[in-house]
Amino acid sequence: MSAVLQNLVNQPYKHGFVTEIESDVAPKGLSENTIRMISAKKNEPEWLLEFRLKAYQQWLTMEEPQWPNVKYPKIDFQAISYYSAPKPRKKLGSMDEVDPELLRTFEKLGVPMHERAALAGVAVDVIFDSVSVATTYKQKLAEVGIIFGSISEAVHTHPDLVKQYLGTVVPVGDNFYATLNSAVFTDGSFCFIPKGVKCPMDLSTYFRINTEASGQFERTLIIAEEGASVSYLEGCTAPRFDTNQLHAAVVELVALDNADIKYSTVQNWYAGDENGVGGIFNFVTKRGLAKGVNSRISWTQVETGSAITWKYPSCVLQGDNSVGEFYSVAVTNHHQQADTGTKMIHIGKNTRSTIVSKGISAGHSNNSYRGLVRIAPTAAGARNYSQCDSMLVGDQCSASTFPYIQVRNNSAIVEHEASTSKIGEDQLFYFAQRGIGGEEAVSMIINGFCKDVFQQLPMEFAVEATKLLGLKLEGSVG
């Protein structure tokens, strides 16, 4: 295992997060026993253990993918600890104890006061009664029949639902990291919207206090029954520091007839320092199954963090007339690497998909869009429109586009376009002429460039994401 990884794993908690769980961490390494131990600790039913073991057996036969356009030292999977009990943070007494660097970031992002406290790990009830806020939300959701909680909880409370859907969208042997996740996942979110229910509010992990630290192998499952609709927010704009270098999450979405799922992500994991030392490896498998007729799955992501992002939120458009959408902004700076995009698999008739991807690379970073649009022979009248634009800031970075278009039906129409541009001297001059300084001008240009995607974000997220981008690219121009 690389020294880098060692350092990161052994690094003490920064920024006032204190851990006292050393005693409840599984020994490093992965074997059948580790999996049995995880399952036993979580008191899981037999079928879930079988699910995990099956995944583990498959994983042993698989090889790490080599095709992504990213470079990193080889990961030693036996040097990772696959289980640690939820980490109770030491609650801080007041905002004064919080790392000033973190506060500066909050200030720049414009995170509301009460949220800052929660994010920084200050005992929330000291500052603001956010626990009760969360409880109120939970009650409201329960009234309409929505199940929203951690997946390990759902395994016990709603085993039939979990058993019915788990692994149906991302099968056990899907890919190297998804299979690893299936074997060792520790926790994540579970959300079930019953027939005909429109979720009364945006669901967010943010208010799900119980699974705050869900660990490196997160598993999310969202099911929208006939006619249901939900908007789900993941992550937050504030930087998150984590001691785990490898993150391999799996997200599965299932939309039945006329259902609508909107999944928004803002990812700002620790990206490593200016020299590319440290940072999270984010290898995520996200996939939505638009199973029913007229169903709709929409992914929106703002990816700014992680040393390496490897992520392709996909839509399998199985139901007739189903719709898939993908809106993405990926920003890389310093030595970050991102290989991200989407897959739109058209199976049903008259299925439609839209892809809008904006990549910004600065510093020495490497930003790739990789996408697949596949029209199956059954997908008569399918329609796809893809647009992926890249912007380069500085001459040391790179941007690549790898769109795969596979069409097996002649009544389908597929369009793809991509362009690359830079922030021109003339554009900056125009701003300067109007009395707007360099940094601000760049921020405005970039926000204009990303507008199509930000419009898809829930309002609060959009405001913060705009500022986040400015912060991310601070000092990279001029």
Next chain:
Amino acid sequence: MSVATASGYLESLLQGRAQLPISPLAWLNRLRAEAVERVGALRVPTTHDEDWRFTDISSLTKLPFQPVHAASPLQTAEAERFYLEPATIRLVFVDGMYAPQLSTQVPGAAGDSGIVVTHLSAAVSAHATTLESHLGRHAEFCNNAFTALNTAFLHDGALIIVPRDVAVDMPVHLLFIATQKEAASYPRCLLIAESGSAVTVIEDYVALQQGVYVTNAVTEIALADNAHVNHIRVQRDSGQAFHIADCAVSLARASRYQSTSIALGARISRYNLNVQLAGEGAECAVDGLALITERQLADTHTCIDHIKPHGSSRQLHKCIVDGAAHAVFNGKIMVRPGAQLTDSVQSSRNLLLSGRAHVDTKPQLEIFADDVKCAHGATVGQLDSEEVFYLKSRGLSEMTARNLLTYAFGAEIIERIPVSSLRHRLKQTVLEHTQRN
């Protein structure tokens, strides 16, 4: 298909090499030996290789192709129908072997300018140094089993040298005729355009009759400063044949390369085109048309590599796919660090005419410089119903309207060919193709 049998297959192909004459040039023998070694180390690509993901050539390895050693005594009457009017400077190769009885000499006016149009073995002594610096230097065979094979069999081929500041009006027609079944031919072309020169070259692959054979062609083109080359490539092989070709082009400062490649024949065809813009301000325009039907597969892989600043490239690739045919396009545009002010546009347009036709297209950009303009686009679809309606409202029948639009789709590429007789002939082919339905 296991790797073991596949590599055995490549070695079986090499067997015919024993009969090759040893070249008087030591470096050429060395080059061949290197290539033989590479063939031994490489294996036949399978669909597990990213570059061959959509093109399954396992059927090729089931057939025992042997190289041709004796040129067939083809008579003018049989070859005549492939000649182009008005007159061209013509070199004819039958199954990869030079056929002097069918080729023409460089006519007086052009001959005085010093242009060399000959076959390689005739040029060995006169142009030894030029050959050494170009032959096998542009087409990499390190990772390409087929190019390695061709290089292993390298002993003859077409050679064109256009001297400094000479513009040749008369096009050069390189005609490759396949006559034998179950034969493997290894055509080779080398074109050297010295600084300030201009030339039009037509590389034309035809078959005398239907039959299974394999053509494994390699073309190398070197453009010196300010040179201008117009390269037209027509592949009209037999409908059962395999056609695998590799073309490497190197552009020096302010040179201009225009290429139009038309793929009509072959059961499975694969064309690799690598264009290196290795000098400042180099320009290239790379166009292609694949018109395929039944169970044909046409695969085009291009790579336009911008190495130096101020380069520009334009690419338009079109596929008309009918029957159960399969078109593959992979177009890579690379902008290397430092290749600032590059201007590149690439477009892949595909027309699917039948329910069983399919297309895999992958336009690809890899950019390592910031001050560039790069764009690419791809579309796949059928004829626009509004356009069909418009023509119907003008009194055309549905069928005529569709044929006309399909013809127009293909004609956009053919129009770019500067040789009128060839242009006319190809348009006729597209017209026949569209009317067959």
